[in-house]
Each structure stands twice: as C-alpha cells, then as structure tokens.
Amino acid sequence: MRTLLHNAILNDKAVDITLCDGLIDSVSTASCSPQSAALTEECASIDCSGLSVFPGLMNMHSHAPMTLFRGLGDDQPLDRWLNEYIWPAEQKLTDETVYQGTLQACREMLASGTTAFNDMYFHLPAMAQAVRDSGIRAQLGLNVFGDGNELDRLNTIMRECEGVRLSIAPHSVYTVSAKGLRRCADACVDLHLPMHIHMSETQKEVDDCLREHGCRPWEYLDRLGILDKLGPNIIAAHCLHLSGNEIRLIGDRRITCVHCPNSNLKLGSGYRFPMLELLDAGANVMLGTDGSASSNNLDMIEVMKTAALLQKGWRGDPTVVPAQQILTLATGGHTVAPGQPACLFLAPVRSVSDLVYATHGESVAMTLVDGKIVYRK
Numbered sequence: 001m002r003t004l005l006h007n008a009i010l011n012d013k014a015v016d017i018t019l020c021d022g023l024i025d026s027v028s029t030a031s032c033s034p035q036s037a038a039l040t041e042e043c044a045s046i047d048c049s050g051l052s053v054f055p056g057l058m059n060m061h062s063h064a065p066m067t068l069f070r071g072l073g074d075d076q077p078l079d080r081w082l083n084e085y086i087w088p089a090e091q092k093l094t095d096e097t098v099y100q101g102t103l104q105a106c107r108e109m110l111a112s113g114t115t116a117f118n119d120m121y122f123h124l125p126a127m128a129q130a131v132r133d134s135g136i137r138a139q140l141g142l143n144v145f146g147d148g149n150e151l152d153r154l155n156t157i158m159r160e161c162e163g164v165r166l167s168i169a170p171h172s173v174y175t176v177s178a179k180g181l182r183r184c185a186d187a188c189v190d191l192h193l194p195m196h197i198h199m200s201e202t203q204k205e206v207d208d209c210l211r212e213h214g215c216r217p218w219e220y221l222d223r224l225g226i227l228d229k230l231g232p233n234i235i236a237a238h239c240l241h242l243s244g245n246e247i248r249l250i251g252d253r254r255i256t257c258v259h260c261p262n263s264n265l266k267l268g269s270g271y272r273f274p275m276l277e278l279l280d281a282g283a284n285v286m287l288g289t290d291g292s293a294s295s296n297n298l299d300m301i302e303v304m305k306t307a308a309l310l311q312k313g314w315r316g317d318p319t320v321v322p323a324q325q326i327l328t329l330a331t332g333g334h335t336v337a338p339g340q341p342a343c344l345f346l347a348p349v350r351s352v353s354d355l356v357y358a359t360h361g362e363s364v365a366m367t368l369v370d371g372k373i374v375y376r377k
C-alpha cells in the first residue's frame with residue numbers, strides 16, 4: 001500500500017511525498033488537492049497542511065528501561081548516583097518491568113520524533129518484545145561487566161531477540177576488565193556486531209585510567225588492539241574528556257562518538273564536547289539522550305538545542321554548529337528524498353531553525369517508521 005503525505009512543508013516549499021514499501025518513493029511540488037494527486041492504486045492520503053516534514057531522529061545512546069528510574073537519585077555525583085541508587089535498583093528488575101519500561105521509552109521517543117535508538121541494557125529479549133510491539137527501530141546492546149560472563153548466553157539471547165538488531169556493550173573501561181574488553185571485541189568480530197561503550201565521560205575516569213594503566217582511556221583500548229580490530233564499528237557515548245592524541249585515534253578509525261549533553265550537564269560531567277575537533281579528525285558525531293534517570297526525558301529535539309547552544313557558548317562563537325548541522329547529526333545524515341527510508345516526523349513549525357531553537361518534542365504531530373504511522377497526536 002502507498003501513502004501520500006499531502007502538502008507538507010520541506011525546505012520552505014509545499015510538497016507531496018509518496019511512501020512505498022518502507023521507502024520514500026517520490027517528493028514533488030504539492031498538487032492543489034489530494035484528489036488530483038491520488039494515484040490509481042490504493043493510496044492513503046494524509047493532509048499535512050501546516051506541518052513541516054523532517055527525517056526521523058536517531059537517539060544513539062539510551063538505556064530505555066530507565067524510564068522506571070526517572071527522578072531516582074537526582075542531583076547526586078555520578079559515582080554515588082550509580083552505586084547508591086541506580087545499581088541497587090537494577091538488581092530488582094524483572095523481564096516484565098524491563099518490558100514495561102522499554103515500551104514506555106519507545107512510546108516517548110516515537111511521540112517526540114525519534115524513529116530509531118541505540119541502547120545498552122539487560123533483559124534484552126524483553127526489550128526486543130517492546131521494540132517489536134511499539135514499531136520503533138532499535139539496536140539493543142548486551143551490557144557486559146567484569147570478565148564478560150554475560151557473553152556466555154549470547155547465542156541464546158540472539159535467538160530470543162530475532163528480528164531486532166543487537167550490539168555488544170561493555171559498560172566502560174572502569175567496569176570491564178582487559179579480559180572482558182578483549183572478549184567483547186572478539187565476539188563483535190565473530191558475529192559481525194558493533195560495540196557500544198561509555199568512554200571518557202568524566203575527568204575521574206581519565207585520571208583513574210592514567211593511574212591504573214599509565215595511559216588515557218582511548219590509548220588503553222588501542223593498546224588492547226580493540227581499535228584496530230573494530231574500527232568504525234565502535235559507538236562510544238560521551239567522549240567529553242579527550243586529548244589531541246585520542247581525537248586522532250578516534251578520527252583515524254571513523255569511530256562514532258555520541259554526544260549526550262543533557263545527561264553530561266545534569267551529572268556535572270563536563271560540557272566542552274570537542275565536536276568540531278572530532279568532525280575535523282574524521283569521526284562520526286551523533287547525539288543521544290542517555291537514560292531517563294540522568295536526562296529525565298528522551299526528547300532529542302531538546303538534545304539538539306542543548307548541543308548547539310553549548311558549542312556556541314563554550315567557544316564564544318554564535319556561528320558554529322548552525323541548526324541544519326545539528327539536525328544532520330541528530331538524524332545520522334538521513335534526508336527526505338526518494339530512496340531514503342520512510343522514517344519521518346512532522347511538526348507544526350516553519351523551518352529547521354524553529355524545530356531546533358523554538359520547539360520541543362511534545363510539538364511533534366506525527367511519526368512514521370518504515371512508512372507506517374506509529375504515532376499521531
């Protein structure tokens with residue numbers, strides 16, 4: 001079945017967009033009425049007058065079930081927040097609560113224009129069920145700690161998550177041993193899965209790594225052979241505290257760094273994310289919310305605004321990271337054009353500038369994933 005998005009605004013022009021088999025089929029100047037644009041075969045026509053159309057947002061770092069922990073341990077330092085609040089609470093999770101928490105997260109993301117997310121957590125089969133039930137796209141990371149014993153169950157988990165993309169997610173260099181990190185990297189190579197990891201989130205992480213291993217976190221991964229092994233198949237959240245040498249290591253491998261400004265600000269982890277330096281070095285920069293326990297919402301429109309304003313603020317330069325550039329980072333470079341996935345959202349704004357600076361996720365009017373309407377206000 002075809003879908004016609006009639007009279008939507010795209011780059012200041014009124015357009016008709018046809019969707020077919022999960023892809024954008026055509027984008028043309030809007031016809032006077034949906035009838036004259038009607039196609040001979042069965043076609044659902046949706047009046048999009050007054051709405052701008054944008055490519056779906058990609059939330060590249062989240063812990064979806066943490067919607068359950070929203071507001072828990074607010075205003076605490078990262079180590080106390082993890083040790084005294086979050087990790088004890090996570091001990092009590094079950095498949096059922098993880099399913100409910102993930103479903104809530106998926107609904108919030110779809111309702112705020114996010115069509116895909118890249119996650120890291122436990123109870124993956126329960127999460128996969130929520131992903132399937134919500135209609136969102138996802139890549140779920142199996143969280144690994146210590147020596148990586150979680151990997152023993154990987155084959156079973158992969159079977160139980162059929163149809164949903166997976167990654168292997170060692171939590172960080174300070175919670176996973178060298179043995180565990182190497183096991184993760186080998187499993188990624190064997191099974192053609194990406195690695196998703198927290199990196200260089202706090203100055204303390206860097207200082208501890210220097211004391212324990214005599215080098216900075218990215219130099220440590222390099223020394224373990226992981227950067228050579230996985231290259232661009234590494235997705236690293238945060239990357240706030242980087243040396244020039246680390247930026248070179250990341251850029252040379254075309255690694256993806258995910259900036260989560262709201263989480264970093266709330267946890268007091270830092271705000272000078274080296275976005276321009278990473279892009280210049282060749283890294284792929286994307287955006288994320290982090291879990292709802294540290295960002296409190298999953299609103300990628302809010303993340304775009306914070307990310308852009310922070311760059312302008314700490315560099316003292318209002319011309320850096322304009323609205324269109326931050327939207328490109330938030331959508332992974334997807335565009336509204338024929339042949340692109342029909343993962344889109346519509347909002348009652350006039351321009352990209354309005355979207356980034358003047359609105360928020362609750363304004364989103366409609367979201368489509370692979371051509372299907374998965375949210376409508």
Ligand SMILES: [Zn+2]
Binds near residue numbers: 198
């Ligand atoms: Zn995280």
